[in-house]
Amino acid sequence: MSKTRYKDRGELKWIPFLMPEHVALLKRYYAQIQKIELPDLDEQLLYLWQTELERAIREGDAVEVTVFEDGATRSMRGYVHAIYYAEREVELFDGAVQRIPFTNILSVR
Numbered sequence: 001m002s003k004t005r006y007k008d009r010g011e012l013k014w015i016p017f018l019m020p021e022h023v024a025l026l027k028r029y030y031a032q033i034q035k036i037e038l039p040d041l042d043e044q045l046l047y048l049w050q051t052e053l054e055r056a057i058r059e060g061d062a063v064e065v066t067v068f069e070d071g072a073t074r075s076m077r078g079y080v081h082a083i084y085y086a087e088r089e090v091e092l093f094d095g096a097v098q099r100i101p102f103t104n105i106l107s108v109r
Contacts, residue, residue: 035071039106049108053090056080065092066106073106 018026056063057080064077078094088102 036068036073037071038068038104041103041106046102046105049105050083050102052108053080053083057083063092064109065090065100066108067100068104068106076100 053063055061060079062077062079064075066073066075076092076094076098078092081091081093081097083090084099089099090102090105092098092100
C-alpha cells in the first residue's frame with residue numbers, strides 16, 4: 001500500500017464558501033474573544049514608572065511604553081515630552097504628541 005502525503009488544509013478549505021456577512025461576523029467574534037481586561041496595578045509600580053519617565057526627561061532618552069487600549073495592548077516608543085501630575089498623564093512624542101493616562105500604562109522601559 002502506498003502512503004498518501006495529502007495535507008488537510010483544515011478550515012481553510014471552507015473559506016471560499018463564506019458570505020461577506022459571515023466573514024465580518026467572524027472577525028468581530030475573534031476580536032471580542034481576544035480582548036483582555038486592565039489588570040490592577042500597584043501604586044509602588046506606578047511610582048517606579050513615574051521615576052523612569054522623569055529620568056527619561058532629564059537625560060533625553062527614548063522610552064518604550066506598553067499601553068492598554070480598548071481591551072488590547074500596544075507598545076509605543078518615543079521621547080517623554082511632559083508629565084502632568086495633576087491630570088495623571090504623560091505626553092509621549094513618537095512623531096506626534098500623544099497624551100497617555102497613568103492608569104492605562106502597563107510597563108515602561
